[in-house]
Amino acid sequence: MFKKFWLDTIFGLLFILAIGGIVSQVFAFKVFDVFDPIGDAFADMESTDIVFSQLREDPVAEEDIIMVNVGTLNRQGIADLINIINAAEPRVIGVDLFFYNQKKDTLGDLALQYAFSQVENLVLVSKLLEPNEENSFDSLATSHPMFNQYAETAFANFITGAADQEDIKVCRTFAPKEMVNGEIEYSLAVKLVQYMDSVKAQKFLDRNKDVEVINYRGNIFDYGATEAPITYFALDWYQIFDGQFAPELIKDKCVLFCFMGAELGDRIALEDKYFTPLNAKYAGKAHADMFGGVVHANAMSMILAEDYINEMDDYLEYLLAIVILYLNIIVFVFIYKVMPKWYDGLTKLIQLIEAFALFTLGLVVFNVYNYQIDNTWMILGVLIAGDALEVYFGVFKNLFTKEGRKELTQINKL
Structure with missing residues (x-):
């Protein structure tokens, strides 16, 4: 009897894993997407978005970056x-x-060229093009050489999963560096931090991660357009022309020029704007909440503060999911x-309590330790274990017994 018990737990585990594999392959082909409007609303959400948008206290203002x-x-x-700005x-x-x-407008081009030539440390953005099979890129788009000659370049690409400009662009991660024709091109955030604090920039690069999760801190003051904490000091173009700033605010700081609407607080502009975990509507997002320049600033702040987000390895997450599933199978x-x-x-x-506990634990660990655990498979295993075992005992196991097959082929009178 004891041996039979453990055999049932092992075969039950193998049965559930097999069913899970089949179901995951079916969903990989998006067969049921047309019937899943609720799933679409949550498709761009991660549980950690709740921590960013609801649980974390507002951070102190960033003093080293001016937008x-x-x-x-x-x-x-x-x-x-x-x-x-350069005069400051x-x-x-x-x-x-x-x-x-x-x-x-030749005079405008010459004026911009001259302005760039007067900047001691200047970084212009580049764009990674033509990814290849070697996890690198074949080409790089830059500004015209008349402007680019006075600057270093750094790529502005984000990882959004959006196929084109019409897709929802959700930005949670970025690549610190990429290879382009055998040469390293750094991200804009990393390149700017190299000028601000080369030691911290190198420490970040020494993590040697292809992709980093951005530990978002906040947004700019945008006159109520978003509800994210105000972390970055931003100057509008007319404020600079009117002299509405103190030069000492600029001295020895990183100043990032970018597009943030026709003027700050512009709720119509969508160019270079992204959905982030700070979005107050973390499910079924309606309005993009952060301009690309501010996303770069958040990545910079993370590096300067050495406040990184670490992630559990995929293989360890799968192993934990299987262990938790097997423990549930033993109990069930x-x-x-x-x-x-x-x-x-x-x-x-048990399933409801355990799923809630795993979900809550993931949020607590992320909020307290900046450690991200993708517990999707753990929770899914818990939620399907009970019903899947009933299928195992009621259908699968009976197929391998003479009595079970006999009952299946006979129709008794009511």
Whole structure:
């Protein structure tokens, strides 16, 4: 009897894993997507979004990064902005804008070229193009050489999973560096931090991770357009022209020029705007909440504060999921054999309590220790174990007994 008990737990585990594998393959082909409007609403959500948007206390303001909104200024206007800011002696100026071609406005181009030539430490963005099978890229798009000659470049690409501009762009992670034609190209955040604190930048790179989760801190003051904490000081283009800032605010800081709407608080502009975990509506998101420049700033803050997010390895998550599933199977098989009348009620109660506990534990660990555990498979295993075991005992196991097959082929009178 004792041996039979353990054989049932082992075969039950193998049966559930086999069923899980088949179901995961069916869903991999998105067969049921058309029937799943609720799933679509939660498709871009992760449980850790709740920590970012609801549980964490507002962080202190970031003092080393100043955001500048260029609005819809032409190149002459941007040149004037850079000249004013550069006179205040920032440590480094980053420009999250592309100037691919020369304009008919020659004077504007020459003004921008001259402004760039006067900046001691200048970083212009690049764009990674043509990914290849070697996990690197074949080409890099940059601004026109007349502008690019005075700057280092760093890529602005984010990892969003969006196939095109019409898709929802959810940004949780970024790549610290990529290989382009055999040479290293750093992300904008890493490159700017190298100027601010090369030791911290190298410490971050020494983690040697292909992808890093961004430990979001907050947003800019945007006049109520979002509900995220206000962490980054932002100057609008007209404020700089009007002299509405103190030069000592800029000295030795990183100043990042980027587009953040026609003016700060613009709720219509969608260009270079992303959904982030700070979005107040973490399920069924309606409005993008953060401009790309501010996403770069959040990645920079994480590196400067050495406040990284660590993740559990996939293989360990799968192993834990199988261990938890097997422990549940042991308990459920015991209940099935010893207290069969209590099976449905007890297993459902245990499943609900355990799934809630695992979900809550994941949030607590992430919130307290900045350690992310993808417990999706653990929770799924808990939730299907009870019913799957009933199928194992009631259908699968009976197929291998003479009595079970006989009952299946005979129709008794009512």
